[in-house]
Amino acid sequence: MPAPTELTTLINRFERNLDDYRSGHYNETQVRREFIDPFLKLLGWDVDNTKGYAEQYKDVVHEDAIKVGGSTKAPDYSLRIGGQRKLFVEAKKPSVNIKQDIAPAFQVRRYAWSAKLPLSILTDFEELAVYDCRDKPNKTDKASHARIMYFTFRDYADKWDELMELFSPQAIMQGAFDKFIQSSKKKRGTAEVDDAFLAEISVWRDELARNIALRNPGIKTRSLNHAVQRTIDRLIFLRIAEDRGIEPYGRLRDRAGKANVYQNLTYLFRQADAKYNSGLFHFKTERGRDEASLDTFTLDLALDDKPLRSIIKRLYYPDSPYQFDVIPADILGQVYEQFLGKVIRLTPKGQAKVEEKPEVKKAGGVFYTPTYIVDYIVQQTVGKLVEGKKPGKAGAVSKLRILDPACGSGSFLIGAYQFLLDWHLNEYVQEPERWARGKEPALMQNGSGEWRLTIGERKRILLNNIYGVDIDQQAVEVTKLSLLLKVMEGENEQTMGTQLSLLPERVLPDLSANIQCGNSLIGPDFYDGQMSLGIVDEEEMYRINVFDWDAAFPTIVPWGGFDAVIGNPPYIRMEFFKDWKNYLRTNYKSHDERSDLYAYFIEKAHNLLRTSGNFGMIVSNKFLKAKYGKPLREFLRQNASVSEVVDFAGLPVFKGATVRTIVLHTTKNNLNIIHYTPPLNPDLFNLVDSHTVTVEDAIKIHSYQVAQNSLEEDVWTFAKEEVRILMSRLKGEHPSLDKNSSGNICRGVVSGLTKAFVINAKIRNDILSENPQADEIIKPFLNGRDVRRYQLQPKDLYLIYTFHGVDIKRYPAVEAHLKPFKDRLVKRATRQEWYELQQPQFKFSQYMDNPKIIFPDIATEPRFTLDEKGFYSSNTTYFIPIPDLFLLGLLNSRLGKFYFVTVCAGLEGKNENYLRFFGQYLSGFPVVNLEDSSKEKQQVAMQTRQMLELHKRLAAAQTAHERTLLQRQIAATDRQIDQLVYQLYDLTPAEIAIVEGQS
Known part of the structure; x- marks a missing residue:
């Protein structure tokens, strides 16, 4: 498109007065007002908020130019879509050399990198530079470093299409901005701000832990962890307060420049106690303050100056990015979530070592919930609760109580708190003068005339509405820190000072009564009968950390409970918490020996919920179909109404994790309808993940309604109504596979160490040449990947079948082969002789030797075939112990695929989606009951035999032409089997369309 005439006018005016503009007299404010503001408007940005959006939804946020440490405090413009920051624009006066000067380039990159924005713009209108801000800024970088575009004002007209296609609001909303970023390769070795800051504070932890342990002999492990965490939290809090303009810039740095650094820092900590009143700084007993946060320990620690100076130096420009x-x-929060995954341990010699927590190692790491998931869950729970209610002290919203029972670093509580702050502000600005009056006003105006919530109101909302519990004391402290920083967000020294003069108390609330430490799942009755016997040791008490909900929240839990329970509970298998098992078995209806921890959190959350409350969590989706999930499904069916399920399946919601997740919403109100959203396609998910498309919009495109009574089925499939009706008919009219005489579904062998028991042909021959009778226990072997649809592809491998009770002395060559593996074999999970298979499935061995239907436990489609040679197979396979060609044809048919896609749990690979063909899913497969002599059964069996033969010929084919002919014949035979199966099950044309659409 041609450049707009207004742009040409701007360019010409700048050209005419260029010398004047380059003089130092023409300042940044003038160039913003006269050139950069109009330039952004031409790109489509609502610079003046003509649409009248509330502060949190403005397209463009202008920052006040507050000088801090020789540089402006914040970017001049923040460009946003739907309240989400997309890029910064930093303005300079035209006398600045954008192309060559290092400082402004470092500045804009530092802003954007810290805010985790991939691109940002530096301009004085005369020049415009676009930077890739994913590259960590360094004070020695040249101005050209990470610069991906550079224009002068004379280029704007010619490059207008390019600028519009990348930086206009429309381009960003349509995904062009994100596609450009994805197409720009990230430099190898660069760290994003969360990774870099995690590495930074991890170094602090190491340095502080070693020094505190060295200088404070006899310190206990728990006290060491507490001291290190508190010191880091306090430094971060005060440093953030400096950059926000709440504290004078450079106070920490100045104190670090003196002798006795820690004593100087404790002076600042005491000042903070007097000013802020938060549990983070609580050093003396005071009337009305919760003793739980009192710290009488850390101020008296001995610390050397060197590690503290090193840490603080790296917090300031130019050493800090x-x-x-x-x-x-x-x-x-994401940084802290990862940080809390490790703990400090003291060696017997008193040296500090940092290591991963055992439960984190078991879970494969720590995974932080993305903001868009948090916001959606909050909107669907808290958002529904505030509808139609009034704000203010006397309003109904002040009575809402919101809980996260596994709060971690506080992401869900921060999300809920931010939602309430935004909601209150939106309500109050309808009548601003009313809410800005009185001794304790809820509103105030900032220097730009915009209405903001007062500190007092932000405190009131936090203390009234937000509650959390976590078993980890360090996590509790981080949650408090995050919430306190949120209270102060948007404040500076001037606004804080104005409000302090009006407030009867100090700035920040003490959150000790709101955010508490304890085991949400285990109450004090865990110790019933043990205390009186004196058999409870201190370490167990700290590890179990029982929690009394009634005593902790006496005005909430005994009076009906919480209005909303939200979060992301831990997904950890129960075998890791063996000392909890008996308690959970006795006290939870959802208990199953194989349950994950999240299942108990779901039940506990519902028990803590008010009758009219809302539940919302992101959890594993395994319980929807898994056998161990049946008690939980039954509990939910009897105690709640499922209102919504958003199935993310294996989409990468959690970076670096392969867990399959759902967002689950329930209410205790009676509902007839469930809103179900099947997994988004990867392209749409990427747009959601990058905040280009909202979760709400993606759900609107894909969701559909399911009847509440569908939850009465054995597994929760959330199938569409027409699919459910067809499945119900099929299962109602035909006996299931497990009721069929051939329905015994058997699992393959669990060796416990494949490397020891699975051998190749050469090793087999060597053993047999030395010990011929070993042929009795060396069996031909298959893995799941060797089993294909209508064919086997064995790898000439063999299984040493040492069943329980085998006489190993009869097979000395086998024993000699296994001997090098003895140490590893002894350590296996179950008890058996070291040379025996872990689970030989001996009761099925008579079937293994004979012809049978075999299939893999994981596949993209039904992959059933006939094993006619008596292979033994691994635990990645199952088999049905009869060579039933009719059943084989049914299982591999299009109708079979329809059934399995509907009922089987899923699993995502790198390029394909997989189904889990477990016995529990196969057992319900409806099998047409026909006499063996029936014509229809014989026809299917004949075509199935044909398929087996065709696949054998295809595997042996030597030319491309021969393969093509055989593939055509296979496809034709497949279609014939499908048509025969449709007739056997009396499918109508409409039902066939459903089957073929689903499968």
Whole structure:
């Protein structure tokens, strides 16, 4: 498109007065007002908020130019879509050399990198530079470093299409901006702000732990962890307060420049106690303050100056790449979530070692919930609760109580708190003068005339509405820190000072009564009968950390419970918490020996929920179909109404994790309808993940309604109504496979160490040449990947079948082969002789030797075939112990695929989606009951035999032409089998369309 005439006018005016503009007298404010504002408007940005959006939804946020440490405090413009920051624009006066000067380039990159924004713009209108801000900024970088575009004002007209296609709001909403970023390769070795800051504070932890342990002999492990965490939290809090302009810039740095650094820092900590009143700084007993947060320990620690100076130096420009006031709360939370995955341990010699927590190692790491998931869950729970209610002290919203029972670093509580802050502000600005009056006003105006919530109101909302519990004391402290920083967000020294003069108390609330430490799942009755006997040791008490909900929240739990319970509970298998098992078995209806921890959190959450409350969590989707999930499904069916399920399946919601997740919403109100959203396609998910498309919009495109009574089925498939009706008919009219005489479904062998028991042909021959009778226990072997649809592809491998009770002395060559593996074999999970298979499935061995239907436990489609040679197979296979060609044809048919796609759990690979063909899913397969002599049964069996033969010929084919002919014949035979199966099950044309659409 041609450049707009207004742009040409701007360019010509700048050209005419260029010399004047380049003089130092023409300042940044003037160039913003006269050139950069109009330039952004031409790109489509609502610079003046003509649409009248509330503060949190404005397209363009202008920052006040507050000088801090020799540089402006924040970017001049924040460009946003739907309230989400997309890029910064930093303005300079035209006398600045954008092309060559290092400082402004470092500045804009520092802003954007800290805010985790991939691109940002630096401009004085005369020049415009676009930077890739994924590259960690360094004070020695040249101005050209990471610069991906550079224009002068004379280029704007010619490059207008390019600028519009990348930086206009429309381009961003349509995904062009994100596609450009994805197409720009990230430099190898660069770290994003969360990874870099995690590495930074991890170094602090190491340095502080070693020094505190060295200088404070006899310190206990728990006290050491507490001291290190508190010191880091306090430094971060005060440094963020400096960058926000709440504290004088450079106070920490100045104190670190003196002798006795820690004593100087404790002076600042005491000042903070007097000013803020938070549990983070609580050093003396005071009337009305919760003693739980009192710290009488850390101020008296001995610390050397060197590690503290090193830490504090790296917090300031130019050694620090961080701009703390723009680091998003969710990024800080993400860093802390990972940070809390490790703990300090003291060696017998008193040296500090940092290591991963056992439960984190077992779970494969720590995974932080993305902000868009948090926001959606909050909107669907808290958002529904505030509808139609009034704000203010006397309003109904002040009575709402919101809980996260496994709060971690506080991401869900921060999300809920932010939602309530935004909601209250939107309500109050309808009548601003009313809410800005009185001794304790809820509203105030900032220097730009915009209405904001007062500190007092932000405190009131936090203390009234937000509650959390976590078993980890360090996580509790981080949650408090995150919430306190959120209270102060948007404040500076001037606004804080104005409000302090009006407030009867100090700035921040003490959150000890709101955010508590304990085991949400286990109450004090865990110790019934043990206390009186004196058999409870201190370590067990700390590890179990029982929690009394009634005593902790006496005005909430005994009076009906919480209005909303939200979160992301841990997904950890129960074998890791063996000392909890008996308690959970006795006290939870959802108990199953194989349950994950999240199942108990779901039940506990519902028990803590008010009658009219809302539940919303992101959890594993395994319980929907898994056998161990049946008690939980039954509990939910009897105690709640499922209102919504958003199935993310294996989409990468959690970076670096392969867990399959759902967002689950329930209410205790009676509902007839469930809103179900099947997994999004990867392209749409990527748009959601990058905040280009909202979760709400993606759900609107894909969701459909399911009847509440569908939850009465054995597994929860959330199938569409027409699919459910067809499945119900099929299962109602035909006996299931497990009721069929051939329905015994058997699992393959669990060796416990494949390397020892699975051997190749050469090793087999060597053993047999030395010990011929070993042929009795060396069996031909298959893995799941060797089993294909209508064919086997064995790898000439063999299984040493040492069943329980085998006489190993009869097979000395086998024993000699296994001997090098003895140490590893002894350590296997179950008890058996070291040379025996872990689970030989001996009761099925008579079937293994004979012809049978065999299939893999994981496949993209039904892959059933006939084993006519008596292979033994691994636990990645199952088999049905009869060579039934009719049944084989049914299982591999299009109708078979329809059934399995509907009922089987899924699993995502790198390029394909898989189904889990477990016995529990196969057992319900409806099998037409026909006499063996029936014509229809014989026809299917004949065509199935034909398929087996065709696949054998295809495997042996030597030319491309021969393969093509055989593939055509296979496809034709497949279609014939499908048609025969449709006739056997009396499918109508409409039902066939459903089957073929689903499969």
